[in-house]
Amino acid sequence: MIIILKRNASPSKVEELKKNLVNRGFKLHLSEGTEASLIGLIGDTSSMHEDWLRALDVVEDVRRIREPYKKANRSMHPEDTVIDVCGRKIGGGNFQVIAGPCSIETEEQITEVAEDVKASGAHLLRGGAFKPRTSPYAFQGLHEQGLDLLLKAKKATGLPVVTEIMSTEHLPLFEDVDVIQVGARNMQNFELLKELGRLDKPILLKRGLANTLDELLMSAEYIMAGGNEKVILCERGIRTFETSTRNTLDISAVPMLKQKTHLPVIIDPSHAAGIRFMVEPLSMAAIAAGADGLMIEVHNNPEKALCDGAQSLTPQMFDTLMKKINKTTEFFRELNA
Amino acid sequence: MIIILKRNASPSKVEELKKNLVNRGFKLHLSEGTEASLIGLIGDTSSMHEDWLRALDVVEDVRRIREPYKKANRSMHPEDTVIDVCGRKIGGGNFQVIAGPCSIETEEQITEVAEDVKASGAHLLRGGAFKPRTSPYAFQGLHEQGLDLLLKAKKATGLPVVTEIMSTEHLPLFEDVDVIQVGARNMQNFELLKELGRLDKPILLKRGLANTLDELLMSAEYIMAGGNEKVILCERGIRTFETSTRNTLDISAVPMLKQKTHLPVIIDPSHAAGIRFMVEPLSMAAIAAGADGLMIEVHNNPEKALCDGAQSLTPQMFDTLMKKINKTTEFFRELNA
Amino acid sequence: MIIILKRNASPSKVEELKKNLVNRGFKLHLSEGTEASLIGLIGDTSSMHEDWLRALDVVEDVRRIREPYKKANRSMHPEDTVIDVCGRKIGGGNFQVIAGPCSIETEEQITEVAEDVKASGAHLLRGGAFKPRTSPYAFQGLHEQGLDLLLKAKKATGLPVVTEIMSTEHLPLFEDVDVIQVGARNMQNFELLKELGRLDKPILLKRGLANTLDELLMSAEYIMAGGNEKVILCERGIRTFETSTRNTLDISAVPMLKQKTHLPVIIDPSHAAGIRFMVEPLSMAAIAAGADGLMIEVHNNPEKALCDGAQSLTPQMFDTLMKKINKTTEFFRELNA
C-alpha cells in the first residue's frame, strides 16, 4: 500500500502518521519525488483501510498494491479448487451443467423438467422456491412447499439440487438442499453471507448487477472467512447502458476471475441475455472462454411459466443444446490439452 | 400495455392469445400496421408481466404505457406525502437534516456528536450499529450495543434517531428506533422490505448503486403494499464509469422522482462523493434541485473514525454548513413561493 | 410508432395533432384506455422524430415499434452480406483474421510482422498510421509516412491492408488502402461517415465505448445511405463500472447484431481486454458466439511497441493462437452445419 502525501503536508503531522503506522506493525519505505512524497507500507495490509488513511489531513490519496481478499486469492492457493456436489465435481477441469425451471410451480412441472434435463445429460437440477421479483405484485415462489417439491424431484431423479435463499430466517428449510444459491441482488447481503460461512455446503454466489470482480471476491471471502471454502462463482450479466439485451454478459470475467482466484466460475446465459435465442451462442462462448459450468433455464411449457418464460428453453431445445455443449467441452478439452 | 406481434405470427395462435387476454379481464384494441400488428390492453396491467407475454411464440415485444407501481405513484396520490418523525415533518415543503457519524463507536463519541449536531440545528440523529462493509475484515459495527448507545444519545438530546437494518432477524432490536434505514445494498432485499411493510414506522429507503428510479419505486411499493406508507426515498449516488468520485450523484433523480411519486426525497451527499470537500457543493445542489432533506456524516474526530472518515465533516465544518443550509432552504422557499 | 397522450390533453390540440399526422401521410389508429389514450401511426416512420412529438403539449411519451435504420436492417435484407476484400470474403460463413501492430513504426517492423502473420495464416494486415491517443504528448503515429510503409508491406506480402482514418482531410491518402477503419471515438463523427459513404471501399466501423447497438447500426446507416453498403461492424469492448479489464467485451453483441442486421460482425479481443493473456480466451469466445472474424494486435517486440504493447501478442504467440483459431472455426462450422 502506497500513501501519497499532500504537497503542503505539515512535517510534524507526517511524523505522527509514520509513528502510528510503525506502531501498527508496518515497516515504512519513504520516497521523496518531484511529483510527490510517498510512504510505502510493508506488511499485511488486508485489514488496513484506505478510508482511514484518506481521512487524514496530510494524505492526498492511497494506492493499494495487493487485493484485499486472502482466502479467495489464487496467489495464496495456486491450485484450482474442485467442489464436489454429491459426486459431481466442479472446477479444475470438471464441467457441469445445472438446468431447470426459473421457479418451481407444481410437482408435475418440476419432476417432468427434472427427468427431461437428466435424460439430456444435465448434472444438477435448479428450481426457485423463493423468487426475488422487482414487483410485490408478481409471483413470489411457492416457498416451503416449493422446496418440498424440489426435494421430491431430487428423489425421483437422483439429481442434486440448487436453489436460492433470500433470508437467513429460511436457512433451516435448506438442510437437504445440495447447493445454496445467493442471487445477484443479495451478493452484498453480508448478514446472509456470514451465516452461509458457517455451513459445510457448496454456495453458488452470483455476481451483483453492478459489482466489480473484486467485490464478488470479497463477498466470497465473507463466506470463506467463516470456514466454508466451497464457493462457486457465477457471472450472470451486468448492468450497462445497452438496452437491446436485458443485461450484458461479461465474458472477460471468466479468464480474469481464473487469474485472480482458484474458485470455480460458471456462467448463467439465461439471465445474461433474457432472450431464448441467445442462450446457445452465449453458452458456447462461456465454454470457449474457460467457464467451469453453465446454469440454464428449462421449462416444460415456457409460454405458461410463472416467471422468466422469455428466456427459458423447452426440454427439446435443451436436449439439442446439451449435445452441442458436450461436443464443445470435449473439443476445448482436447484443444487446450 | 401494447403487445407487438411477430410479422409471421400464426393467426390461430394469435386468436388463442386474444381469448386468453379477454378471459383475464382486459378489453383489447387491435391495430394492423405496415410496421407491425399490435394488441393494446385496456384495464389494470400492474399485475400483468411483460415476461409472460415475451415468452409467447407470436409476440415480438411488449411496451408498457403506465408504470407498474400504484401506491407510490403520484398519479394515484397527487398531494405530497408528509412524514412525521416525532414532530419533525419531512416532505410537502418541510426540509430536514439528518446528521451523525457513519458508525457508533463509543458512548462519548455518539453523545458528543449528537449534542454538536443538535446545537448546529440538525433535526435527526444518524449513526450505524450494523455496518455493511465490502470486506469481512473491516469493522462491522457494535450491533446491539451500538443501538443502546444510540438510544442513550437520543435520550440525552431529544433527537429522533435513524439507523440501518441489515437482516429481518434484527427487527426486534429496532423497536425504539424512530426511522429504520434500508441501505443501498439491501434495496432489493425483498424479504426485508416485506417485513418493514408490516411496521408502523418511517422507513428511509436508499437507492441501490445500479438501480433505476422505477426499481426504487417498486421497492417502496413492496413496503407500501404491506400497509406501511411512510417511505422516505434517498438518492446516494449511483455507479458509473467515472473514477474521480466514489459514486455519481444523480441530481436529476430529485425532480424526476418528484414527478413520479408523492413520497419525500432526500439526498446523502456524504456517500455520493466520498470526499469531504464535495459535501457542501452537493448539499447546495440538492436543495436547489428540490430535495426534502439531507443526510450528512459528522464525526467528532474524522481522522480516527472507524469507517468513512474521508467523507465525514467535523462538528465545526457541519456548523458552518448548517448555517448555509438554513439560508439556502429559506432562499429557495421564497424564490419558488 | 405509438403516441401516448397526456391524461388532461386538450381535445382541440389533439385534433390538431391528428390532422397534422394525416397530412404527413400516416394512417392513424386510435385507442382509448383506462390507462391512457394512444395514437398509433401506420406508415413509414423512419424519418419521423420522436423528439418533435415529445415537444408537443398534449404528448406524454412516444414508443417506437420498429428500428429507425433501414438499409442495415435484416428485415429488409434477410441474407447475410458478404464483403469481398481483394478476394478474402467476410460474412455469410466466411471467417477472416486481421492481424498486425497497433501502430506502424518502421519499415522493418511492419514488414516483419506482416510476413510473420501471413506465415501463420492471417488474411489481412492491420497497422495504424493515424493513432487516436488520449494524451497529446503520446506518439500520434507516422501519418503519411506510415501509410507508405503499410503499402510497402502489402506489396511485399500480398496481404490486403486495414488502417484507421481520423479526419476527412486525410481521405486522399487512403486511396490504396483496402479497408478503411473508423475507430470507436469516431463512430459518431458523422461528417466522416458521410464522406466514407461516397466511396466504393469496405469500411470497418468500430462500436463506440458507450454506444448502443442501435446507434452502431445508425452509424452504419450513415455510410450505407450514401451508397456504400460494404460495412463491417466491430465490437471492441464497452465502458462499464468494472476496472479489472480495460473495457468489457460485449459478447452478446454478436448474436444480437446478427439478428438485427445482415452486415458482418467481427471482434477485436486485443482492445476489449487490454491485457495479453485474455486475447486467446476472448478470441475463442468470439468464434463460439458466431463472429465473422477477429482483429488481433501482433508486434514483433511488444516490450518496445510505441503503443498498446500490453495487449500485443508476439508473432510466436499469434502463430499458436492461429492454429487454435483455425481448429475452432472448423469445429463450429461442423457443429452448426
Place this chain on the structure above:
Amino acid sequence: MIIILKRNASPSKVEELKKNLVNRGFKLHLSEGTEASLIGLIGDTSSMHEDWLRALDVVEDVRRIREPYKKANRSMHPEDTVIDVCGRKIGGGNFQVIAGPCSIETEEQITEVAEDVKASGAHLLRGGAFKPRTSPYAFQGLHEQGLDLLLKAKKATGLPVVTEIMSTEHLPLFEDVDVIQVGARNMQNFELLKELGRLDKPILLKRGLANTLDELLMSAEYIMAGGNEKVILCERGIRTFETSTRNTLDISAVPMLKQKTHLPVIIDPSHAAGIRFMVEPLSMAAIAAGADGLMIEVHNNPEKALCDGAQSLTPQMFDTLMKKINKTTEFFRELNA
C-alpha cells in the same frame, strides 16, 4: 509513477528495466516489500506511458501518482482562468448564460429568439448550423447558410455567438464565430482538437457521454498544448443505466473539475435531462454546485423545432428562469463571500 514488479520477475530483466529508466532521465526509488517489489520513478512522467511499462514481462502493474495533464492542471496554475468573449467574462466568479435554439432554422426564428433571450438577460447566443444527429435521415442543420443567419442575429442584437463545429474542413466558415463548440461526440476527435489549438478563440469543449473527467482534461490539454488556452469545459450529462432521463447530469463534476483545473466549467441542463420541466431544477443545482455558466435551449416555437424540441424552453419560460438565475447567482455570491 510506481511500477509494481511481478513476484517471479527475472533479476536480470529487472536490472535491464532499471538501466532503461535511468537512461530516460528518471531517478529511481526501490522498495522491497512482503507484498511486492516496487520501483518509484522520480521526474516528469507526463510523457511516460503506462502502457509501455505494462507490456514488459517483469511488470505486474503501474500506478500513476500525478495526473498526466499539465497545462489544464490547477496545481500548475492555481488562479482561476477567466475567459473574455467580446467583453463577457466567464470563470473566476463571472457567471454567464448562453441561450438560443438547438438549430438555426430561419432568419426570423434565430433573430426573434436572439432578441428574446437578450431582453431576458442572456449574455451569449447559441444556435447550431452543423447538427450531429444519430440518424442520417434527420435534419442535419443549414450549414453555411445557418452560420450566415447566426451572424445576422449577432449583428442585430450585439450578442456574441457560440456554435458547433463538426469537421476541420469547415474551419474557414467559423472565422467570425466568437466561441467554437466541440460537441460531446467529438470530444476525442483529436485531429479537430489539434486544429482548434492553433486558433486564438475560445473553445467550448463538451464532455463525451462516457468520458471521465481526466479524459475531458486531456482533450482540453490537446487544445492548450497547441497554444490556445481559452478552453471552457461543459458537463452535459453522461450515459448510465438509468432510462427515465435521457442522460445523467454529473453534478459532482463541477466541484471535482474546479479542484483539478483552473478552467471555467459550465453546465448544459437542456441536454442533460432532455425534458423541459427539468431544466429549471438542474439550472439551480448547477449554480448551487459552483458552475461558471449555463447553456440553455430556447425556441420561439418548441412544438415546431426541427430538433430537441422536447427540451427547449419558450422565450416566456426562459424569461422566468433568467429572473431566478439572476437571483440565485446573486444569493450564492453573497453566501460564499
